Amino acid sequence: xxxxxxxxxxxxxxxxxxxxxxxxxxxxxxxxxxxxxxxxxxxxxxxxxxxxxxxxxxxxxxxxxxxxxxxxxxxxxxxxxxxxxxxxxxxxxxxxxxxxxxxxxxxxxxxxxxxxxxxxxxxxxxxxxxxxxxxxxxxxxxxxxxxxxxxxxxxxxxxxxxxxxxxxxxxxxxxxxxxxxxxxxxxxxxxxxxxxxxxxxxxxxxxxxxxxxxxxxxxxxxxxxxxxxxxxxxxxxxxxxxxxxxxxxxxxxxxxxxxxxxxxxxxxxxxxxxxxxxxxxxxxxxxxxxxxxxxxxxxxxxxxxxxxxxxxxxxxxxxxxxxxxxxxxxxxxxxxxxxxxxxxxxxxxxxxxxxxxxxxxxxxxxxxxxxxxxxxxxxxxxxxxxxxxxxxxxxxxxxxxxxxxxxxxxxx
Numbered sequence: 001x002x003x004x005x006x007x008x009x010x011x012x013x014x015x016x017x018x019x020x021x022x023x024x025x026x027x028x029x030x031x032x033x034x035x036x037x038x039x040x041x042x043x044x045x046x047x048x049x050x051x052x053x054x055x056x057x058x059x060x061x062x063x064x065x066x067x068x069x070x071x072x073x074x075x076x077x078x079x080x081x082x083x084x085x086x087x088x089x090x091x092x093x094x095x096x097x098x099x100x101x102x103x104x105x106x107x108x109x110x111x112x113x114x115x116x117x118x119x120x121x122x123x124x125x126x127x128x129x130x131x132x133x134x135x136x137x138x139x140x141x142x143x144x145x146x147x148x149x150x151x152x153x154x155x156x157x158x159x160x161x162x163x164x165x166x167x168x169x170x171x172x173x174x175x176x177x178x179x180x181x182x183x184x185x186x187x188x189x190x191x192x193x194x195x196x197x198x199x200x201x202x203x204x205x206x207x208x209x210x211x212x213x214x215x216x217x218x219x220x221x222x223x224x225x226x227x228x229x230x231x232x233x234x235x236x237x238x239x240x241x242x243x244x245x246x247x248x249x250x251x252x253x254x255x256x257x258x259x260x261x262x263x264x265x266x267x268x269x270x271x272x273x274x275x276x277x278x279x280x281x282x283x284x285x286x287x288x289x290x291x292x293x294x295x296x297x298x299x300x301x302x303x304x305x306x307x308x309x310x311x312x313x314x315x316x317x318x319x320x321x322x323x324x325x326x327x328x329x330x331x332x333x334x335x336x337x338x339x340x341x342x343x344x345x346x347x348x349x350x351x352x353x354x355x356x357x358x359x360x361x362x363x364x365x366x367x368x369x370x371x372x373x374x375x376x377x378x379x380x381x382x383x384x385x386x387x388x389x390x391x392x393x394x395x396x397x398x399x400x401x402x403x404x405x406x407x408x409x410x411x412x
Contacts, residue, residue, distance in 0.1 A: 009073075024160075025058060040153045042131045047159070048222060050196065052106070054197065071097055072100050084111070086114050102127065104132075105131065105132045109136050115148055116147060136274055158330070158331050159302045160200065193304040208308050229271060237269065240254060245322075246319050248296070280296050283338060283340070299326045324410070325347065325389060325409070335351070346359050357387070371401060390403050392405045393405065
């Protein structure tokens with residue numbers, strides 16, 4: 001065990017080693033740096049291989065810059081089969097160095113009842129800062145929710161945002177027409193290929209191979225193993241949802257399409273949300289009963305992943321743009337719904353009593369239905385900010401609808 005601990009902390013001997021692992025700085029790093037002022041446990045959660053480990057390395061690098069002795073910083077990855085007992089691993093680490101002050105426990109969901117051990121160390125104030133990461137929402141909903149209430153703050157990490165994607169490609173924000181054309185080129189690549197860190201800069205064949213491997217890994221390790229689910233059913237539902245992003249669905253409609261029982265679909269769909277593979281968006285209404293009774297819409301955590309595993313006739317940049325906007329709204333911690341009357345509104349963003357209605361269309365020739373849907377919603381709900389996200393069109397019209405290019409909205 002000692003060898004495993006030291007292998008995961010090679011910067012103890014050579015602090016410069018950390019530079020090999022920090023990658024492109026994540027925008028969420030700033031949020032976490034602010035949270036270092038409070039003693040709460042920091043939990044970092046998100047879909048598998050979206051960059052949680054690299055973010056932890058970036059935090060470690062930040063601590064080193066703040067003159068924290070690197071030997072007092074402990075990082076452990078519990079995907080390592082040699083690290084199975086959290087209590088024993090911590091004790092062994094403290095035997096190596098009793099002055100450890102900052103601890104990072106990666107993929108912590110692999111350890112049974114980890115939260116009880118963490119709570120003891122937190123309550124005893126043994127460490128100045130405790131960081132945990134995992135690829136399951138249960139880190140907040142079940143494990144942390146019951147045992148660590150009031151003792152933690154959560155950061156949800158996604159694959160690269162468009163801003164981070166451009167940063168990785170060393171592309172500056174548009175200041176000239178030629179620079180804007182370059183950004184538009186990379187925007188289409190981003191729509192098609194997504195933002196998983198491992199795929200950026202790779203050729204299309206290798207990217208698809210990486211994403212297919214990742215998808216199968218999530219299904220088998222994060223859903224089938226964790227929830228004792230049937231792999232064939234998981235594959236069927238996953239394929240159906242990936243193929244039908246942004247399309248209205250209900251548990252009944254999925255059950256009929258796949259020849260499955262309603263109760264099975266109702267049980268399985270939340271598994272995909274739990275492991276951050278999909279976002280399910282509910283219907284907007286001020287009445288909860290109405291929201292529950294209505295159909296839902298579903299979006300993939302990453303458009304590249306969706307394009308790799310779904311059945312599709314064309315690139316369909318319109319649907320991919322809609323998916324990208326939903327991910328960005330979630331990244332910004334927005335409360336998101338959709339709405340449908342005679343026409344449809346892609347997204348309703350609710351901030352207390354304030355509403356923003358958004359339609360997304362990757363074109364500059366705006367179809368009448370996009371505007372009609374927004375105006376129909378405003379007629380019903382009155383004081384609403386109306387937005388149409390376009391390919392490049394930017395203006396505000398007589399109906400006070402704001403038109404904004406997708407690239408600009410993503411970078412705002």
